[in-house]
């Protein structure tokens with residue numbers, strides 16, 4: 001299996017999902033029609049032509065097709081992209097914007113310093129995490145996030161929003177096997193990736209409670225790796241992680257591989273390698289947790305009543321890539337007396353954008369302000385989001401947005 005300690009910090013080969021696969025339009029296929037402009041969150045906040053997908057596709061064409069140097073201003077506007085992919089579904093040329101963006105990043109990232117590469121390696125290196133997390137847990141418990149917020153240090157380092165992600169990590173690993181709590185129908189493997197086991201444990205526990213309650217054993221293979229999204233979107237190769245995950249999950253005798261985080265799910269659903277047979281097998285068994293629960297929900301499993309209005313935030317990775325947000329509404333509708341509604345302005349990115357809240361905190365905050373206006377107008381009792389980073393970012397001002405699975409698991413009948 002892939003050993004993270006051996007992950008090469010100099011692995012600059014192109015992102016693996018470009019090795020093979022169907023024909024994708026090139027940047028030169030852009031018709032300049034501008035239909036994508038209104039969908040772009042950076043156009044919404046800057047109201048400038050340079051901050052549109054159309055303009056960025058022109059820059060991508062220069063990098064990828066014309067081998068031209070780009071100006072500092074073009075680089076700035078390209079970097080302002082949140083990679084939300086809201087421009088893709090509206091494009092009549094079916095522009096594979098994210099693929100072009102990742103390819104360009106892979107070229108531009110060759111200039112990236114070793115410190116950035118080291119930070120990425122740290123995120124995905126299990127052994128380093130095991131050494132560092134106990135210390136982090138102590139620091140967070142001692143009030144570090146609030147001290148950092150008030151010290152001005154985060155502002156000085158342009159990391160103001162980093163505190164939103166700091167929470168006490170869960171240190172004990174999840175068990176490798178959770179048995180079904182009713183008559184067994186089969187078994188699934190749960191994708192937990194890199195950090196959700198430590199920082200989004202409640203969601204994984206809710207997923208386990210629900211999957212076992214519908215009659216499935218849950219396996220959690222410890223050899224699984226980060227999905228690779230953060231690497232690929234920052235211009236580094238995710239090939240080793242992709243190959244590892246395909247090998248680990250294809251080797252299991254399970255009915256499905258289930259993911260709970262929309263960002264990871266989007267990346268997993270687009271895995272491609274030169275071994276087409278293996279990647280197709282992997283994707284054929286891959287399911288979003290909401291879709292899987294909905295498809296296999298037993299007729300006799302009744303949730304407890306919850307007479308509340310629940311608003312659903314649709315993360316970009318779910319809305320623009322997985323395109324399965326309807327499953328969240330249908331699943332929540334199983335809660336008797338609950339009223340489930342969409343959060344207003346759901347098409348607009350909340351600003352979190354994976355690591356965007358750290359790299360572009362000012363832009364991210366402007367988008368969050370718009371989303372917080374939507375949260376107020378929704379006047380819901382609860383708001384849910386299938387993306388941990390979006391929820392953490394929107395919760396920075398003491399919000400209580402949770403993953404939909406938290407609410408569903410709480411409404412399971414008591415034994």
Ligand code: SF4
Pocket residue numbers: 029030031032033034035036037053054057090091092093094095
């Ligand atoms: S919608 Fe597509 S074809 Fe039209 S300008 Fe945007 S990227 Fe180009």
Ligand code: SF4
Pocket residue numbers: 039040041042052053056080081082083084085086087088097
């Ligand atoms: S991915 Fe999002 S931010 Fe980037 S150009 Fe497309 S719509 Fe704009």
